[in-house]
Amino acid sequence: MDQFFQQLINGLTLGSLYALIAVGYTVVYGIVQLINFAHGEVFMIGAFGALSTYLLLFDDQTQVWILPIMLIGAIAASVITAVLMERVAYRPLRNAPRLAPLITAIGISVFLQEAVRLFYDKIPGFPSAKQRIPFPQIDVVTGPAIQIGDVTIQRAGIFTMAALAVCSALLWYFVNRTRLGRGMQAVSQDPDTASLMGINVDRIIVVAFAMGAVLAAIAGVSQGLQNSNIDFRMGFLAGLKAFTAAVLGGIGNIQGAVVGGLVLGVVEAMAIEYIPGQFGGSSWKDVWAFVILILVLVFRPQGLLGARVVDRA
């Protein structure tokens, strides 16, 4: 049973990370029906933004008060990237056939990865991003794991889960209780009518991108703390998994993204433990995640919680 709880905790940790990223996919998709394939890169740039802030301001320090400032740095980097990407690449394609933005997204994704890989060490004092870069260790949120009975919980894992809880609450408040959030809901239901009602649709779209970027940046920092290193490729797999999570929960549905992320994380962790024989174990966990993605898309494309029926060619 201990094994079960251990894997449950591992799964929830992993799932929280997926959930934080998945919100970005789901919000953007809900409003402009665009799979922002480059969102994984926004997450990666968030992690690098945090690292840059640390290297510039607090090199070699470990006090916990550094963390919020690192988070701000991460959020700034991610939001700037996401907003620029929307403005420069996606906005001109808003009425283009569906293929165009998807290919653009792949292009942006490759471009951002390469830009970080090639140019990160051009900034004086920064390490080369061609290999993995160690991520700073911060008091309280990293360090010796906490033991409850036989279950081990990493401190960074707790940070991730706490971040998800806080972000979900704020997100709920933002979407349901603020003018901007309600404008967002209106645009996602019917952009034309919303704009007739005086909602600036362009602005709402930018806000959606920025909101996704904020959560992705927090996820980036969490991943850095958990793995204690980051690299320029980290966005691809995480982005794909997070997209799976968003689909699993019902894309376009914010609560769905959170639930989907947690479910996906737990399923992955359980697959490691409970699938017997050679096809179990950690080397197949990614395969199982993709199998879930395909099964969900085929059999329940509206996701677990359901969202607007998506039917577009």
Added chain:
Amino acid sequence: MNERITERLKLPDSVVQKYGRFGWPLGLAGVALVIVGAFLSWSYDPDVLGDLSLNLYPGGLQILAIIIALVSLALLLIVRGPLKPRFGPWVDAALGLRAAGTWLLIYMALIVAGISAEAGGLINVNPGGWVALLGALLLFAGSRLIAPSAELRDLSEAKVPSSLEILVIAVMMAAILFGAAYALGREDAWSFVLFLVFAGGLIAIGVRTGFVTWFGHSSIRNRKVLTLAAFVVAFFFPFTQGGSDANMSIATQVLIFAATAMGLNIVVGLAGLLDLGYVAFLGAGAYVAAMLSNSAFATIDWKPPFVVVMLCGAGVAATLGLIIGSPTLRVSGDYLAIVTLGFGEIFRLSMFNLDGTNGPLLTNGPNGIPAIPDLEIGSFNFGDTHEVLGIELARFSNYYFLLLALLAFVILVFTRLNNSRIGRGWVAIREDEKAAEAMGVNTFGLKLLAFAVGAFLAGLAGTIKAHQDVAVSPDQYIFLESAFLLAAIVLGGMGTVAGVLLGATILKLLPEKLRFFSEYRLLFFGLLLVLMMRFRPEGLVASRRRQLEFHEEDEELAVAVESELAEEVGK
């Protein structure tokens, strides 16, 4: 692009009216200066950009300048002179001259920049170079002053004897063969880039004068000749290499890439189904071939002849294609893209894991299957050097011919399907699936067929690739490779044969020849995708119909497409 530059550099009408009479003499003087300059020495240092340091004995890059100058001379004579009555009403000589002026100026400026960068300083540029640069400048200025011809006749009405058309096609093809051989022979990046500028200039002139339009019409009339000529040219390419295998290695890679991209073109270009995991089919073929090969690391103890291996590889790939295609019953659009991406990753991870400890021993996991022996069909070993007509054809040349046959087969399948009931069904599905279904098109069956045929062709290519690459490993089949294949199609023009061949060539050839930028290759690749989607989403060689899908509000284009369709039906 050229259009944009030319528009921006346009002089105000008043200036053209006032000084227009100087345009023609100025252009003529420019052409004369360029030719004279090209016969003089350009560079003090004989070791840069080939040898440009001799007087009266033009080197390769100088001859290119002379060619552009001669083309400009012909255009000048069309504007005013003996060629005017014959060609004046058809050829837009003034716009052609503007393109020639612009590109010749870019070319000469790059030459000067190249010499000074390679040899160390402008001091190394000899008078000839400056004379030619001045000539280019004069031609540039003069061409701006020549007013465009007022009335031009529709080029589709231009009638010349069909023997002449065939001759032009043959000459064009021969020019492409020599151009390709010449470009591949350039060792240094500067010369290669300069040749590209030269080729770009000629193409721009062709587009602006209307030659390309005319050539397009005449090649539609003589399609079979054109196809045949293209393959004859490709067939003779190894014989231009003088036994050297270095360029043939690049050429074989281009062919494999092109054949795979052409298979993907069926799925994406014809049926409109976005597949982001297509490289898995190539990988499936390659892995099957490797496992059934005589390699000491092969994991299956059955060594059938290669024809059987090919069919097995393609069969396995096609089966995978059917499996991957099956969700199309329920998902479409972006969702389908993600499903295929997921399948692609599952394939790669499976190949990575099936190493005996994490699953049955099939692929040796991350190490892959190395030491795959060369193909041997009958008594013909592809690894040996054979001599044909006194020219040695080494290993890669042998594979080149095999791959060329494969590419021909793939193109045949593509065009036959495209012109069939099936192909029309695909177009209908692509443009409006619901309407197609209502008209009685079996949408699910046709979509599955697209996946299966595409996968089959990629599997075929994969079986040859395994032998040619000597080894297979999971990291050859990553997502980025699928993205590259897709990019070749997008860049060239979805659903076209010529476009995809062009796109595949550009994407494989440029990084090989421009080693200095290999570090930035992917960066530019990403940027290229974004810019293409922004400015020319229909690709370099666009099928009109595709173009219309991306520019729905363009009424003129719609009319053109309609008349073209009518023409096709009438034929």
